[in-house]
Amino acid sequence: MVRVQNRKKKKSGGFQSMGLSYPVFKGVMKKGYKVPTPIQRKAIPVILDGKDVVAMARTGSGKTACFLIPMFEKLKVHSAQTGARALVLSPTRELALQTMKFTKELSRFTGLKTALILGGDRMEDQFAALHENPDIVIGTPGRLMHVMVEMNLKLHSVEYVVFDEADRLFEMGFAEQLQEIIARLPEGRQTLLFSATLPKLLVEFARAGLTEPVLIRLDVDTKLSEQLKTAFFHVRPDDKPAVLLHLLRNVVRPQDQTLVFVATKHHVEYLKELLTAQGVSCAHVYSSLDQAARKINIAKFVQGQCAVLIVTDVAARGIDIPMLDNVINYSFPAKAKLFLHRVGRVARAGRSGTAYSLVAPDETAYVFDLHLFLGRPLTLASPHEKPSDRDGVLGRVPQSVVDDEECLLLAERERSLDLQSLHRVSENAHKQYLNSRPGPSPASVKRVKELDFSLLGIHPLFSLCFEGEELERLKFVDSIKTYRSKATIFEINATSKTLASNVMRAKRSRDRSLVTKYRREQQERRAGAALRGRDPAAPAPAEEEGDLWEGFASVVGRKRKRQQQGEAAAKKPRDEEFYIPYQPKDLESERGLSVGGESSAFEQQASGAVLDLLGDETHSMNKSTQLLRWDRKKKRFVSKTGQEEKKKICTESGRRISGSYKKNLYENWKKKYKVEERDSEEEVASEPRGGMHRRSRGGQRLPRTPEKHGPQQGKGRSELKSKQQILKQRKRVAKQNFLQKGGLRQLKAKNRQRVQDLRRAAFGRGTAKKGKMRKRM
Numbered sequence: 220m221v222r223v224q225n226r227k228k229k230k231s232g233g234f235q236s237m238g239l240s241y242p243v244f245k246g247v248m249k250k251g252y253k254v255p256t257p258i259q260r261k262a263i264p265v266i267l268d269g270k271d272v273v274a275m276a277r278t279g280s281g282k283t284a285c286f287l288i289p290m291f292e293k294l295k296v297h298s299a300q301t302g303a304r305a306l307v308l309s310p311t312r313e314l315a316l317q318t319m320k321f322t323k324e325l326s327r328f329t330g331l332k333t334a335l336i337l338g339g340d341r342m343e344d345q346f347a348a349l350h351e352n353p354d355i356v357i358g359t360p361g362r363l364m365h366v367m368v369e370m371n372l373k374l375h376s377v378e379y380v381v382f383d384e385a386d387r388l389f390e391m392g393f394a395e396q397l398q399e400i401i402a403r404l405p406e407g408r409q410t411l412l413f414s415a416t417l418p419k420l421l422v423e424f425a426r427a428g429l430t431e432p433v434l435i436r437l438d439v440d441t442k443l444s445e446q447l448k449t450a451f452f453h454v455r456p457d458d459k460p461a462v463l464l465h466l467l468r469n470v471v472r473p474q475d476q477t478l479v480f481v482a483t484k485h486h487v488e489y490l491k492e493l494l495t496a497q498g499v500s501c502a503h504v505y506s507s508l509d510q511a512a513r514k515i516n517i518a519k520f521v522q523g524q525c526a527v528l529i530v531t532d533v534a535a536r537g538i539d540i541p542m543l544d545n546v547i548n549y550s551f552p553a554k555a556k557l558f559l560h561r562v563g564r565v566a567r568a569g570r571s572g573t574a575y576s577l578v579a580p581d582e583t584a585y586v587f588d589l590h591l592f593l594g595r596p597l598t599l600a601s602p603h604e605k606p607s608d609r610d611g612v613l614g615r616v617p618q619s620v621v622d623d624e625e626c627l628l629l630a631e632r633e634r635s636l637d638l639q640s641l642h643r644v645s646e647n648a649h650k651q652y653l654n655s656r657p658g659p660s661p662a663s664v665k666r667v668k669e670l671d672f673s674l675l676g677i678h679p680l681f682s683l684c685f686e687g688e689e690l691e692r693l694k695f696v697d698s699i700k701t702y703r704s705k706a707t708i709f710e711i712n713a714t715s716k717t718l719a720s721n722v723m724r725a726k727r728s729r730d731r732s733l734v735t736k737y738r739r740e741q742q743e744r745r746a747g748a749a750l751r752g753r754d755p756a757a758p759a760p761a762e763e764e765g766d767l768w769e770g771f772a773s774v775v776g777r778k779r780k781r782q783q784q785g786e787a788a789a790k791k792p793r794d795e796e797f798y799i800p801y802q803p804k805d806l807e808s809e810r811g812l813s814v815g816g817e818s819s820a821f822e823q824q825a826s827g828a829v830l831d832l833l834g835d836e837t838h839s840m841n842k843s844t845q846l847l848r849w850d851r852k853k854k855r856f857v858s859k860t861g862q863e864e865k866k867k868i869c870t871e872s873g874r875r876i877s878g879s880y881k882k883n884l885y886e887n888w889k890k891k892y893k894v895e896e897r898d899s900e901e902e903v904a905s906e907p908r909g910g911m912h913r914r915s916r917g918g919q920r921l922p923r924t925p926e927k928h929g930p931q932q933g934k935g936r937s938e939l940k941s942k943q944q945i946l947k948q949r950k951r952v953a954k955q956n957f958l959q960k961g962g963l964r965q966l967k968a969k970n971r972q973r974v975q976d977l978r979r980a981a982f983g984r985g986t987a988k989k990g991k992m993r994k995r996m
Contacts, residue, residue, distance in 0.1 A: 278563025302376030339510035402872035416556035418812035461624035475544035482550035501527035555592035555811035584659035592811030602676035614678025673697035
């Protein structure tokens with residue numbers, strides 16, 4: 220009713236018309252938000268109505284505010300009852316830190332308390348933060364599960380749960396942690412899933428745990444921002460450092476900030492040393508880097524102390540760098556949705572940006588996969604004419620540019636032993652990365668094989684400076700690359716009269732007509748491609764996705780195209796109403812959004828969410844199966860289940876998790892700081908309001924007692940006191956009265972008098988003994 224009253228007579232379409240309370244609305248205005256984005260306009264009213272939501276919108280569209288503003292509106296003010304009421308899960312540490320900062324800025328006028336649970340920080344600080352009774356808990360699944368098991372936390376009071384970057388949470392191997400966290404949540408909670416890339420499989424899996432969810436899927440067709448410009452450079456793998464250095468020195472403006480994505484942490488260390496030696500100020504971040512160093516390097520880049528930040532995919536999702544201008548894909552991503560997340564760091568909130576991609580020959584198929592996913596053809600640079608638009612063009616880099624930079628890099632590498640060792644390590648790491656990289660689609664591999672790269676011209680970004688001689692040089696180099704000897708290895712010696720050479724000559728004379736026909740077709744195809752200036756096998760725009768959302772209560776923000784009628788429908792060669800295609804219409808789009816590979820573990824987890832009539836629980840059915848392992852000492856197969864049980868512990872939800880989560884860190888922390896645990900929430904009422912906080916030996920301020928979730932969760936505090944509480948309070952009052960009346964001085968005086976009496980009595984006994992001894996003498 221209050222929200223309806225606040226919304227009354229406000230038809231502006233802004234935040235005023237959403238019916239927000241004054242503290243929340245004031246925080247939004249102070250943050251500088253004036254007009255809500257499309258995803259905010261669609262999602263916030265639905266979330267305020269208490270419905271479960273699965274939301275997808277491209278990066279930089281304001282998804283974080285979509286779940287924070289309704290969260291503040293639902294929680295309103297700090298609650299005195301024990302237990303957090305909202306939970307936000309993020310896949311990476313940096314994203315959780317950013318969400319925490321954003322939460323404090325928006326909720327400054329609400330008085331809500333927030334706790335941050337992250338891996339890499341001291342668990343003692345996180346124990347103390349949870350003792351302060353926070354309303355909102357923001358964290359990563361691994362550390363949150365560790366803290367829950369150590370403290371035996373119960374999440375019965377949680378009303379609001381958010382899975383930020385939901386697909387990344389499920390594909391990073393957090394299945395065990397997420398299942399344990401979800402098992403501790405109440406059934407009546409409101410659950411939200413947010414991401415820029417949500418595959419159909421994840422949507423189906425989400426339906427198993429959500430209650431009548433509403434799907435909000437915006438900008439499905441335009442997955443990239445209109446303000447983003449892209450450029451693809453076809454280079455050899457060994458030339459990538461030289462092209463990167465040329466881009467940072469000559470193409471990118473000196474005042475611009477640039478984010479460089481590489482494949483492994485070893486590439487990060489190598490490029491950081493290489494660029495620093497060439498006078499380019501840069502910082503680096505990767506997952507195994509020390510947490511303090513990650514904070515320092517990101518802060519240096521955000522504050523403008525360095526112009527380049529070299530990162531792995533740990534910074535590809537959700538990180539908001541306000542003044543970022545360029546993104547360079549040093550290693551082209553193997554997944555189309557990962558490309559979206561990488562380039563989504565720029566062109567956010569209406570700003571413009573550019574994404575440069577260095578594409579090696581073995582990565583070209585992934586570029587075709589990306590354009591299949593985006594639903595638009597790939598434009599190839601032509602050696603004869605300049606394209607009208609530079610956006611999205613694949614072209615080559617002039618060899619003179621590569622040679623100039625390569626000479627400097629080789630000289631620098633020869634002088635430094637550190638660079639030589641880092642280069643060797645990065646090469647080995649790249650080989651391991653290639654083994655673990657998922658393969659491209661067969662259709663894209665076929666298109667790459669049909670493409671003749673000798674017809675690929677210079678990229679328009681360089682064509683203004685390098686024309687004429689550079690084109691002649693490229694043609695000469697291409698002629699050398701494409702040279703093929705007419706004689707086979709069996710005919711190396713022209714005067715040879717061996718049986719093998721005679722057979723090959725006979726075969727060539729018989730197949731001469733077929734070879735000539737094939738070469739003629741290849742020349743015609745190349746000529747046609749040169750005239751068009753684009754890839755002859757470029758895919759047509761992707762068709763509209765099918766209707767996948769029958770399981771949702773309603774779908775917001777999706778426009779359905781009208782079905783063709785009349786003459787256009789009559790000209791179709793088949794009846795679309797009864798025709799069942801071999802592949803779904805949205806095959807390429809969903810393949811790009813997929814979590815993991817086609818045979819990923821996530822699909823097995825999703826299939827396990829289906830109701831099974833053969834057994835009650837999956838883990839109980841697996842207990843009956845006999846697992847065997849080879850014992851070297853006994854020289855035979857032995858049962859494996861007994862060994863597994865020793866390494867796992869059973870939680871309250873009945874799941875067996877790794878024993879490393881329970882190390883009694885919480886018990887040791889309580890003993891160290893002398894923190895006692897409350898038996899129930901009733902003790903809160905008996906404590907004086909103005910009581911002092913307890914302090915540890917080192918003077919650190921601590922809460923007097925930690926909070927424990929008891930059976931009276933969510934109820935008001937009881938005014939009735941137990942017998943022990945009454946006796947304890949009486950003793951405290953009596954002690955205070957005794958000290959106020961000078962009882963301590965009286966007690967000291969009595970003790971002194973007693974000591975004197977004892978001394979006199981002892982002296983009297985001593986003199987009596989001496990008198991008796993004299994009489995005997």
